Amino acid sequence: MATLKLADGTEIFYKDWGPKDARPIVFHHGWPLSADDWDAQMLFFLSHGYRVIAHDRRGHGRSSQTDTGNDMNTYVADVMALTDHLDLRNAVHIGHSTGGGEAARYVAHAKPGRVAKLVLVGAVPPIMVQSEKNPGGTPRAVFDGFREALAANRAQFYLDVASGPFYGFNRADAKIYAGTVQNWWRQGMIGGAKAHYDCIAVFSETDFTEDLKAIDVPTLVMHGDDDQVVPIAASAELSIKLLKHGQFKVYRGYPHGMLTTHADVLNPDLLAFIKA
Numbered sequence: 389m390a391t392l393k394l395a396d397g398t399e400i401f402y403k404d405w406g407p408k409d410a411r412p413i414v415f416h417h418g419w420p421l422s423a424d425d426w427d428a429q430m431l432f433f434l435s436h437g438y439r440v441i442a443h444d445r446r447g448h449g450r451s452s453q454t455d456t457g458n459d460m461n462t463y464v465a466d467v468m469a470l471t472d473h474l475d476l477r478n479a480v481h482i483g484h485s486t487g488g489g490e491a492a493r494y495v496a497h498a499k500p501g502r503v504a505k506l507v508l509v510g511a512v513p514p515i516m517v518q519s520e521k522n523p524g525g526t527p528r529a530v531f532d533g534f535r536e537a538l539a540a541n542r543a544q545f546y547l548d549v550a551s552g553p554f555y556g557f558n559r560a561d562a563k564i565y566a567g568t569v570q571n572w573w574r575q576g577m578i579g580g581a582k583a584h585y586d587c588i589a590v591f592s593e594t595d596f597t598e599d600l601k602a603i604d605v606p607t608l609v610m611h612g613d614d615d616q617v618v619p620i621a622a623s624a625e626l627s628i629k630l631l632k633h634g635q636f637k638v639y640r641g642y643p644h645g646m647l648t649t650h651a652d653v654l655n656p657d658l659l660a661f662i663k664a
Contacts, residue, residue: 401450402443415442418485422449428651447583458586486591496599513596546576553616556643600630612642
């Protein structure tokens with residue numbers, strides 16, 4: 389297992405596959421998952437000759453189960469430490485859901501030469517929670533419900549999310565993959581409850597507006613219009629208006645977890661953007 393020990397003692401688990409002189413692609417996972425959620429993408433891009441890197445965010449997966457530092461600025465500082473450690477240059481960063489926010493903030497503040505392109509998939513920016521400035525957002529009571537359910541019975545809560553809205557398995561015509569549900573649950577349960585609890589506020593309340601405005605590399609925004617977790621109207625449709633060099637691709641009827649359920653469609657689209 390490859391791990392990076394940070395200044396505060398936190399150990400970050402990461403995968404680094406492929407030729408070290410190949411173009412790097414860095415993957416940022418969603419809540420409450422791990423680098424394993426990128427299996428379909430990492431194998432695909434590895435087969436196309438890329439170097440692929442994915443880490444478990446602090447408090448998630450096989451990284452340290454931190455009770456502090458569970459905030460977006462620290463998450464991004466951890467990514468900066470990892471990209472410095474691996475000396476990644478001209479990289480493509482791809483973020484899903486919470487990882488989309490992490491990737492956006494990293495790219496907005498990355499050192500010159502580190503980043504070439506960015507992809508946001510079902511991503512949380514600009515900001516999820518509803519407010520006077522963001523009337524179309526998700527009511528805070530929804531996220532309070534997440535916290536209550538996590539604290540009461542995290543195992544059942546994660547099973548309900550994976551078997552329901554995350555992959556659209558609650559739709560009448562959905563083809564349900566039991567293994568996909570079990571794998572989501574497995575990833576969630578190996579992370580730390582405190583970090584996952586804290587991260588609900590991080591992914592729902594962090595404002596990425598200024599980060600999006602500051603990004604100066606080509607950015608592809610990909611979103612399913614049946615995303616029940618991060619509704620498209622309050623996320624991607626607003627983000628694309630803030631990006632200087634944005635491209636927007638909508639996937640009709642696709643769910644939040646479309647990178648898994650429709651990897652056969654999204655992977656070639658990702659490859660085309662990277663190669664363009």
